[in-house]
Amino acid sequence: MSLTGTHHVFASIxxxxxxxxxxxxxxxxxxxLHYGSAPFVTANSTSVTQVPPIAFPGVPGxxxxxxxLTVPVVDLFPPDGPLPPPLVLGPGELSIxxxxxxxxxxxxGAAGGDRGHVTPVHTTLDVIAIADPVGHxxxxxxxxxxxxVKQVLLPGVAPASLQAVLDCLLxxxxxxxxxxxxxxxxxxxxGFVKLALEAGPTIAGNQIEIWGDVS
Amino acid sequence: xxxxxxAVDETAANTLLHAAEAAAGTQTSPPGSGSLGPFSAHWSASxxxxxxxxxxxxxxxxxxxxxxxxYSLNLSLGIDLSFLxxxxxxxxxxxxxxxxxxxxxxxxxxxxxVPVSFSSSAILSADFGINVHLTAGTWFVDVVIQDVRKLDxxxxxxxxxxxxxxxxxxxxxxxxxxxPFLSLAVAALTAAFGLAEVTGLxxxxxxxxxxxxxxxxxxxxxxFQVLPASGxxxxxxxxxxxxxxxxxxxxxxxxxxxxVDI
Amino acid sequence: xxxxxxxxxxxxxxxxxRFSTPGTFGYALSPLPASLAAHHGEPPALAVIVxxxxxxxxxxxxxxxxxxxxxxxxxxRPAQLRVTAGDLVIWSGDKxxxxxxxxRGRIGDEVIxxxxxxxxxxxxHAFGLPGTYEWADANGSGLRGQVRVAMxxxxxxxxxxxxxxxxxxxxHVRGERAEPESVDIIVGQTVVWAVEDAPGVSITDATLIAxxxxxxxx
Numbered sequence: 166m167s168l169t170g171t172h173h174v175f176a177s178i179x180x181x182x183x184x185x186x187x188x189x190x191x192x193x194x195x196x197x198l199h200y201g202s203a204p205f206v207t208a209n210s211t212s213v214t215q216v217p218p219i220a221f222p223g224v225p226g227x228x229x230x231x232x233x234l235t236v237p238v239v240d241l242f243p244p245d246g247p248l249p250p251p252l253v254l255g256p257g258e259l260s261i262x263x264x265x266x267x268x269x270x271x272x273x274g275a276a277g278g279d280r281g282h283v284t285p286v287h288t289t290l291d292v293i294a295i296a297d298p299v300g301h302x303x304x305x306x307x308x309x310x311x312x313x314v315k316q317v318l319l320p321g322v323a324p325a326s327l328q329a330v331l332d333c334l335l336x337x338x339x340x341x342x343x344x345x346x347x348x349x350x351x352x353x354x355x356g357f358v359k360l361a362l363e364a365g366p367t368i369a370g371n372q373i374e375i376w377g378d379v380s
Numbered sequence: 381x382x383x384x385x386x387a388v389d390e391t392a393a394n395t396l397l398h399a400a401e402a403a404a405g406t407q408t409s410p411p412g413s414g415s416l417g418p419f420s421a422h423w424s425a426s427x428x429x430x431x432x433x434x435x436x437x438x439x440x441x442x443x444x445x446x447x448x449x450x451y452s453l454n455l456s457l458g459i460d461l462s463f464l465x466x467x468x469x470x471x472x473x474x475x476x477x478x479x480x481x482x483x484x485x486x487x488x489x490x491x492x493x494v495p496v497s498f499s500s501s502a503i504l505s506a507d508f509g510i511n512v513h514l515t516a517g518t519w520f521v522d523v524v525i526q527d528v529r530k531l532d533x534x535x536x537x538x539x540x541x542x543x544x545x546x547x548x549x550x551x552x553x554x555x556x557x558x559x560p561f562l563s564l565a566v567a568a569l570t571a572a573f574g575l576a577e578v579t580g581l582x583x584x585x586x587x588x589x590x591x592x593x594x595x596x597x598x599x600x601x602x603x604f605q606v607l608p609a610s611g612x613x614x615x616x617x618x619x620x621x622x623x624x625x626x627x628x629x630x631x632x633x634x635x636x637x638x639x640v641d642i
Numbered sequence: 643x644x645x646x647x648x649x650x651x652x653x654x655x656x657x658x659x660r661f662s663t664p665g666t667f668g669y670a671l672s673p674l675p676a677s678l679a680a681h682h683g684e685p686p687a688l689a690v691i692v693x694x695x696x697x698x699x700x701x702x703x704x705x706x707x708x709x710x711x712x713x714x715x716x717x718x719r720p721a722q723l724r725v726t727a728g729d730l731v732i733w734s735g736d737k738x739x740x741x742x743x744x745x746r747g748r749i750g751d752e753v754i755x756x757x758x759x760x761x762x763x764x765x766x767h768a769f770g771l772p773g774t775y776e777w778a779d780a781n782g783s784g785l786r787g788q789v790r791v792a793m794x795x796x797x798x799x800x801x802x803x804x805x806x807x808x809x810x811x812x813x814h815v816r817g818e819r820a821e822p823e824s825v826d827i828i829v830g831q832t833v834v835w836a837v838e839d840a841p842g843v844s845i846t847d848a849t850l851i852a853x854x855x856x857x858x859x860x
Contacts, residue, residue: 166631166632167387167389167629167631167632167633167635168385168387168629168631168635168637169387169388169389169392169633169635173388173389173391173392174386174387174389174392175385175386175387175388175635176384176385176386176387177384177385177386178383178384178385179381179382179383179384179385181381181383182382182383182384182641182642185383185619185642186606186619186642189606189617189618189619190606190607190617193614193615193616193617193618194613194614194615194617196613209613210613211613211614211615347607348606349606349607351604351606352384352604352606352619352642353384353386354384354386354638355384355386355600355604355621355624355638355640356598356600356604357386357388357598357638358386358388358392358396371381372381372385378392379388379392379395379396380395466804468654468768468807468830468832469804469807469808470808471766471807471808471809471810471831471832471834472808472810473810473811473812473834474812475764475812475814475834475836476814476836476838477660477730477762477764477836478660478702478728478730479702480658480704480730480732480764480766480834480836481704481732482656482732482734482766482810482832483656483706483708483732483734485653485654485734485768486737487653487654488737554771556644556654556770556771557644557768557770557829557830558770559770559771559772559793559794559829559830560793560794560798560800560803560828560829560830561800564800
């Protein structure tokens with residue numbers, strides 16, 4: 166069976182290539198993985214993104230916090246291994262695995278000599294997400310593939326209600342940072358052709374595939 | 381499995397080839413020399429390529445039929461006119477100072493250079509192989525001619541023969557005392573060579589552009605910029621094209637496939 | 643190349659002079675129209691020695707001097723020529739003269755100069771290319787004329803054409819007037835300008851003469 170099928174051009178990037186592209190992206194722009202308010206992050210840079218603290222009455226300066234993620238690792242359908250239930254990697258989907266470290270700036274109570282001192286407390290959790298590829302096509306050779314997370318699981322979190330809260334939180338966070346992650350058509354076809362998109366992106370055989378014509 | 385794979389079928393390969401021909405532009409040969417019958421010939425030439433239809437054959441053959449090779453030739457023929465040498469006869473005429481007779485004056489005709497400009501096209505059908513190479517930090521995928529199946533000059537030799545005859549006649553007009561000899565001279569000179577000699581001159585010149593003919597179908601810096609810089613905190617995102625391979629895969633369609641590891 | 647200009651004698655041109663009085667014409671040859679001083683008091687290298695005629699009704703003879711170029715120098719053969727008063731001497735170049743030459747010298751008080759024709763001098767030119775040639779005096783007089791050169795008839799054979807080349811055409815220059823002013827010839831034929839009582843003229847293609855205002859020679 167031909168690669169191009171009923172089209173004239175085919176391009177794909179496999180799982181290893183996708184992960185290498187993600188490593189390159191987050192290696193150059195790590196601030197998409199590290200967020201924090203003062204005092205954890207004092208200014209924006211290529212390494213970190215400053216966010217405002219959570220305002221709360223009676224908490225001077227708001228609640229300080231930080232969110233740090235490891236470089237996400239992608240698994241393209243078919244899955245390399247089973248996922249923790251209820252997650253299932255279906256045809257056309259990809260899974261994203263990362264670790265999130267949530268840090269809270271804990272301010273001590275009214276009594277005691279260290280009243281008002283901020284002490285960071287943190288936890289690191291595994292995060293697994295199911296996402297779809299989304300194609301963005303503008304003109305021949307100009308376009309990219311991004312990822313839209315639709316289901317997140319932080320396994321081992323209890324009770325289930327806390328897990329649901331954190332699942333939703335991480336789904337929002339992952340979609341927020343993945344909005345900036347783009348796989349241009351150029352890296353998928355290595356700049357071989359100016360592809361006019363006609364079909365895809367789809368995921369099969371451990372690769373992201375697109376089809377089209379050449380202009 | 382390669383990290384990135386791109387494939388084009390024969391239809392898309394035609395588009396890539398035509399773009400490669402246009403990108404190759406007009407190629408100029410170094411000046412050369414040869415002969416045209418008894419006359420010396422010096423020439424410079426240029427050629428460009430267009431059209432043609434691609435068919436692919438595994439593992440790595442790109443056949444291209446009916447490429448139009450458009451060429452321009454600047455030819456300079458060295459022609460010895462000494463065969464026209466003659467003598468002005470003595471002229472005797474009465475003058476107020478007595479009859480005067482000029483001496484017989486013998487004239488030698490110089491060798492002349494006859495410039496000929498000529499343009500035409502030939503049809504080329506050939507098989508090309510695929511050459512992938514990394515040179516000075518850039519990956520190239522070239523199709524390189526391997527076997528010329530046809531190089532058809534068409535009626536160019538006949539047209540060039542006529543053009544040479546016309547150029548000789550024009551050049552001779554400027555030579556003093558040739559005038560009355562002109563038709564004799566042109567006939568004698570053009571009889572010195574014919575279609576075979578013109579083809580023998582033209583064929584090798586056109587073949588110079590065909591020998592080693594290469595079209596570049598892919599070229600990319602080994603340092604591949606995935607995303608450009610965007611703002612002070614978003615530098616460019618780069619990967620390295622570690623390996624590039626190319627070949628023809630034959631299934632229900634024949635496809636030119638480029639495979640890249642990053 | 644076949645340029646009409648008596649100041650520069652080329653292959654196909656002749657300069658002739660009738661030496662009517664005895665004396666020695668010492669002269670020099672030059673490739674340039676530079677001023678050539680006649681030699682005084684020393685035997686000239688090139689000379690025409692004119693002796694008195696033996697009898698009043700002596701037949702005029704023609705003498706030929708061939709000019710050639712050897713070792714970068716113009717040479718005349720014979721270098722020394724003895725003639726009788728009334729004879730004609732004709733200078734012409736051979737194939738070795740690839741540029742041009744001028745004859746200039748003095749006999750008694752008379753300067754004889756192929757670039758400045760005065761009297762008893764003849765200039766001939768064989769025309770190699772068709773066209774209409776307006777000629778004039780590059781030395782500034784009002785002398786002018788026209789030579790129309792046509793290609794021979796297509797029907798004419800090569801032999802017919804060669805035989806016609808033996809026919810010359812005379813233009814008689816008296817003072818600043820040419821008679822006839824306009825002549826018609828075919829390619830290869832020779833026009834002979836016989837100059838009499840002129841103020842030192844040249845026969846020059848008008849296109850070669852630099853003009854001042856309103857076409858007058860500069």
